[in-house]
Structures are given as C-alpha cells and as structure tokens.
Amino acid sequence: MSYVVAIPALLSATAGDVGRIGDALAGAGATALGPTTSVLAAGADEVSEAVAALFGGYAQAYQVVSAQAATFHGQFVQALIAGAGTYAGAEAANASPLQAVEQQILGVVNAPTQALLGRPLIGDGSNGGPGQNGGAGGLLFGNGGRGGDGLPGQVGGNGGAAGLLGNGGAGGTGGAGVAGGSGGTGGLLFGNGGAGGNGGAAMAGIKGGIAGHGGAGGSALLFGDGGVGGQGGTGLTGAAGINPSISGVGATGAPGSIDVLSGVNGRVVGGTGGDGADVGLGSTGGTGGAGGFAGIFAGAVGDGIGGNGGTGGAGGNGGAGGEGGFVFVDNGASNGGTSAAMGTSPARPVVQAVQAVPAAGRSATFPATALAAVAERVAVAQPGCRAVPAGPVARAVTAAMRGCLSGTAVPAAWGARAVEVAREPRAVLQAVAVRAAPLPQAGPTLPAVVLAATRVPVAPAAPEASAVWAATAATADAAAC
Structure with missing residues (x-):
C-alpha cells in the first residue's frame, strides 16, 4: 500500500513559488512581443519581405501558445493552493479532542512562566529557523528544541537547553565553511546533553576554503551523558605538486584541511594531503603534502585520527601523516595519520x-x-x-x-x-x-x-x-x- 505525506505549509509555499515562475515567463513573453512580431524586411525585394513575414508569423504563433500556457499555469497554481487548504482542513478535522484539551491545559499552566521567564513550565522547546537557536524546554519537564541549520557561510544554531528533566536539543549543521551549532545542556536533575552540529564542508571562496568545525556536545549536569560532538566538515583535497623540468625538483603537495571537533565520543579525520609531482631523470619528486590536523576533542572517549600524508612523486618522499587530535579527558585516544610511501621512480x-x-x-x-x-x-x-x-x-x-x-x-x-x-x-x-x-x-x-x-x-x-x-x-x- 502506498502512503502520501502532505504538509499543508509546504504546499502553500510551493504554490507561491510556482506562481512567481509563471509571472516571470509572462513578463519575458510580453517583452519579446514587439521586437519579434514586427520584423523589418532586409530589403525592398520580394524575398526579404517573405522572410520577414515568415518570422513575424512565428512570433505571433508563439504569443498564442504562450497565452495558453499561462492560463494552464494559473490553473495549476490554484489547484495547489486548494489542495493545501484541503489537507489543512483534514488535519484539523482529524485532530483528537484530547489533544485540544491537552493544549488548553498546558496553555493555562505555562502562561505565568511564559510571561515572566519567556519559557514554558512543561513542554518541549521549539526548533530554530535557519541559523537560529532552538527554544528552551519546560522548566519542570521538556526537551530543548533543535538548532536550525545554517545557510552557506552561516553558523548552525545552538540546541535549546532542557529544564529540570529532559534532554538538550541538538545543534544545527553549519553552512559551507563554518562551524556547527553546540548541543543544548541536559536537565538539571536528569538528562543528556544534545549532540553538536556537524561542521560545514569546505567550499572554494568561503572562509578561505577551510572546513567548518564540529559543534561541541551539550553538557550533562547531575545524571546523564554529555552530547556527542559534531563531526568536522569535509576539507578540500590539497593540490598536487607542479611537475618541473628534467633537472628540477618537484614541488611539495599542499597540506590537507584542518578539522576540529569538540565533544563526547567525537571523531574526525583530517583532510588528505596532496600528491607530490612526478619529475624527469636526475630529479627528485615532490614531497607529498602533510595530512590535515585531526582536531580537538573535549569530553569522554575522544578519538582523533590525523589525515594520511600525500603520495610522493617519482623519487620523492611521502608526506607526513597528520597529527592526532588533542584529547584532554578520560579514555582519550589520539592517533597520528599514516605517512605515505616514498614515490616510486620509473x-x-x-x-x-x-x-x-x-x-x-x-x-x-x-x-x-x-x-x-x-x-x-x-x-x-x-x-x-x-x-x-x-x-x-x-x-x-x-x-x-x-x-x-x-x-x-x-x-x-x-x-x-x-x-x-x-x-x-x-x-x-x-x-x-x-x-x-x-x-x-x-x-x-x-x-x-x-x-x-x-x-x-x-x-x-x-x-x-x-x-x-x-x-x-x-x-x-x-x-x-
């Protein structure tokens, strides 16, 4: 059996986007109406006049078809809007009466604390928008809301904190080249910290092409586990060395990107260094680029693995393995990356x-x-x-x-x-x-x-x-x- 999941809000937003596409097409057709339907003849001879009339006829036929397409497009947009309204009405009709009663009771209970402290007494925090922090959970009971994911170049939102009982919200994923959001703090009495958001992947032209750091995991207070740190973003591959002349020395490959991770059970792998260049007879191949630095881990059971060194060029040395991450709490493991083998001369x-x-x-x-x-x-x-x-x-x-x-x-x-x-x-x-x-x-x-x-x-x-x-x-x- 097939299932269809429809979100009325998304349908309404999609209908608006489709409507704007139709407006753009209609504007382009109106702009092209004059120049295409009134084509001047290249000369006074019969052939030039026939060619101009032919292209003018094509333009008029296109305007007729364009008007019909615009009519169909408008009908499609109206159908989308009507469908979104129908789905919304069905969800409202199917809502449980007990759920409505629950919302009414919680509204009465949470009204004083919401007015005084800006957060409810019972209930989960709301999720943040793009790059925004998640809402805090209820003072007595409730989980923190999740931080919103960042747009390119925008840091991910932090997870919301829990109240007395509850788990912290997860941090949002960072946009390209920036860090992820930190996880929310767990409950004062019992609850786990929220997971840190993943760092954004490296992208040329944003933050110097460096990958974003993973967000820190949320802290646990009395009883509970700290949140897992977010994974560092994927770094760009180092550039390979340049091939020199027969008597030169190959250039050294660029190092891999740096990834940094903080939190519990965190794990990240540095970027791979670039390969050294091959060279001609009597020369030394370029040294492979050093592997990326693995990162920094805060929390229990951290594991940092350095990036692998780049492969050496012909006759060159392999790049050094990246350094292991700094682990400064219990059960930390810091492992250096694997150095690449020396390049093989032809x-x-x-x-x-x-x-x-x-x-x-x-x-x-x-x-x-x-x-x-x-x-x-x-x-x-x-x-x-x-x-x-x-x-x-x-x-x-x-x-x-x-x-x-x-x-x-x-x-x-x-x-x-x-x-x-x-x-x-x-x-x-x-x-x-x-x-x-x-x-x-x-x-x-x-x-x-x-x-x-x-x-x-x-x-x-x-x-x-x-x-x-x-x-x-x-x-x-x-x-x-």
Missing part, C-alpha cells in the same frame, strides 16, 4: 658510461671518451688486462687489472660528467680528485654491466631504475701488461 636505462681505450706504449696518455648514451658492453682492454666496472652507488668498488702486478685501479666519478684517466703509474681523475688504490695483484673479476671498450663485446648490461652507477677505469704499467 624504470629508465643507464645513460652514462666511461669507455676505456687501450694504450700503445708506456708513456702514452689517453683520455676517456665522451659519455655514451647507453652502456651495454664490457671491455677487455688487452689480453690479460680486464677493466671491471663498479657496482651500485651504495659501496665503493674499484676495477682490477688482471695479470698486471703493478697495476693501479682508479674509481671514476659517479656518472655526472666525462672524466679523463691518465695512463701513468700515479694517475688521478681530472673531474673529481679521488686517490687511486694500488693493487698488489690482480683483483677479482666483478660483474660487469657498465663499461664499454672497443672491439671486444662481452655481455649486455641490465637497465637500472633512474640512477647512474659509478664506473671505474684501470691503469697499469705497460711493462707489467
């Missing part, structure tokens, strides 16, 4: 390497060649002398000259630029001053992935993920080799 091949060139004689000096685009081969400089590349950047590795008793291994710079290696017993790097370590005998052969030499291909190198590894070059006495 896999890229190694782009730099040093190429060794075999020498012709003892005193000959040869420089390393320019950096290659991708080093994929290992070189054997001469029979019995192998140049071995360094391993990852995490450890120092030198190259060994196999079979060279007086050989000297010289570590190269971390592939930032080309370096030259002199073919001398005490060779040093030209780009970065690093002392060579003499090897008394041929060193072990390490996995070779980076160096390249002429003529002798050995094995392809595996690409590395957005990092440049150290490379080494070896020099030795020509006589020893």
Whole structure:
C-alpha cells in the first residue's frame, strides 16, 4: 500500500513559488512581443519581405501558445493552493479532542512562566529557523528544541537547553565553511546533553576554503551523558605538486584541511594531503603534502585520527601523516595519520658510461671518451688486462687489472660528467680528485654491466631504475701488461 505525506505549509509555499515562475515567463513573453512580431524586411525585394513575414508569423504563433500556457499555469497554481487548504482542513478535522484539551491545559499552566521567564513550565522547546537557536524546554519537564541549520557561510544554531528533566536539543549543521551549532545542556536533575552540529564542508571562496568545525556536545549536569560532538566538515583535497623540468625538483603537495571537533565520543579525520609531482631523470619528486590536523576533542572517549600524508612523486618522499587530535579527558585516544610511501621512480636505462681505450706504449696518455648514451658492453682492454666496472652507488668498488702486478685501479666519478684517466703509474681523475688504490695483484673479476671498450663485446648490461652507477677505469704499467 502506498502512503502520501502532505504538509499543508509546504504546499502553500510551493504554490507561491510556482506562481512567481509563471509571472516571470509572462513578463519575458510580453517583452519579446514587439521586437519579434514586427520584423523589418532586409530589403525592398520580394524575398526579404517573405522572410520577414515568415518570422513575424512565428512570433505571433508563439504569443498564442504562450497565452495558453499561462492560463494552464494559473490553473495549476490554484489547484495547489486548494489542495493545501484541503489537507489543512483534514488535519484539523482529524485532530483528537484530547489533544485540544491537552493544549488548553498546558496553555493555562505555562502562561505565568511564559510571561515572566519567556519559557514554558512543561513542554518541549521549539526548533530554530535557519541559523537560529532552538527554544528552551519546560522548566519542570521538556526537551530543548533543535538548532536550525545554517545557510552557506552561516553558523548552525545552538540546541535549546532542557529544564529540570529532559534532554538538550541538538545543534544545527553549519553552512559551507563554518562551524556547527553546540548541543543544548541536559536537565538539571536528569538528562543528556544534545549532540553538536556537524561542521560545514569546505567550499572554494568561503572562509578561505577551510572546513567548518564540529559543534561541541551539550553538557550533562547531575545524571546523564554529555552530547556527542559534531563531526568536522569535509576539507578540500590539497593540490598536487607542479611537475618541473628534467633537472628540477618537484614541488611539495599542499597540506590537507584542518578539522576540529569538540565533544563526547567525537571523531574526525583530517583532510588528505596532496600528491607530490612526478619529475624527469636526475630529479627528485615532490614531497607529498602533510595530512590535515585531526582536531580537538573535549569530553569522554575522544578519538582523533590525523589525515594520511600525500603520495610522493617519482623519487620523492611521502608526506607526513597528520597529527592526532588533542584529547584532554578520560579514555582519550589520539592517533597520528599514516605517512605515505616514498614515490616510486620509473624504470629508465643507464645513460652514462666511461669507455676505456687501450694504450700503445708506456708513456702514452689517453683520455676517456665522451659519455655514451647507453652502456651495454664490457671491455677487455688487452689480453690479460680486464677493466671491471663498479657496482651500485651504495659501496665503493674499484676495477682490477688482471695479470698486471703493478697495476693501479682508479674509481671514476659517479656518472655526472666525462672524466679523463691518465695512463701513468700515479694517475688521478681530472673531474673529481679521488686517490687511486694500488693493487698488489690482480683483483677479482666483478660483474660487469657498465663499461664499454672497443672491439671486444662481452655481455649486455641490465637497465637500472633512474640512477647512474659509478664506473671505474684501470691503469697499469705497460711493462707489467
């Protein structure tokens, strides 16, 4: 079975709105009457006159249809008004005689206190309008009225206080970007405090885009529980960092919004920080924005959870988790948000390497060649002398000259630029001053992935993920080799 719930007051208000819509349409049609029905011809020829007459006929036909629509609209508005009156009459006829007697008795009892103190002796307080406070409950018995919800930018109304026995009214929800109303105080002897209203959601252009605070829960006095604090409004998501050039550093993501909550059993989660930007090769990704501050809780069993940090960009660090809320009463729990993981760098091949060139004689000096685009081969400089590349950047590795008793291994710079290696017993790097370590005998052969030499291909190198590894070059006495 279907049910219809009708509120006569809302029907009357709707009828008024529909009537104003009809007036606006009628005014627009009257304004367009003259310019559209009297279209002048573009020229004195027959074609121009025919076109003007055609459009003028269309305009006159529209005016006829518009008049018929206005008549129907007026009839519809009258039907709405009549329906609202019929519903109101039905409710009045169905009202219980006992209810009327009750209202009469309460009117007599509440009249003195209403006149002297502005509140009844028995009965509930009235609910507040938009952004208005709820009415107070009866002095002897009655619950407080609920605070009205705020319009955009308007604070929610506070809940009404209870009398001797009764519960406080709930606070109204705050408009966009503003706080919710506080809950009403519970009864002096027995009663619970009213719940705080929720804060308004963040909206660009209102209060700087910051979410509204949740309203405080109402207090309980002798017997009863305090009201639950309202939830903070939803914050806007932090903006992501800006992508820089290939050699730049990613911008840091904006932090999440701040949410604050006060009351019993309150709970709020800070806004999520923005993601850091991705970057190109040789750069550091932007740091993710910090999570929003969780909030402040007053009352029992508060639980504040910081917002999660934003995700780091390529190679960047994850944002820090938001701070937990301040809980300054019993059973409070303050939990920081979860920090985001470090951003993952995209896999890229190694782009730099040093190429060794075999020498012709003892005193000959040869420089390393320019950096290659991708080093994929290992070189054997001469029979019995192998140049071995360094391993990852995490450890120092030198190259060994196999079979060279007086050989000297010289570590190269971390592939930032080309370096030259002199073919001398005490060779040093030209780009970065690093002392060579003499090897008394041929060193072990390490996995070779980076160096390249002429003529002798050995094995392809595996690409590395957005990092440049150290490379080494070896020099030795020509006589020893």
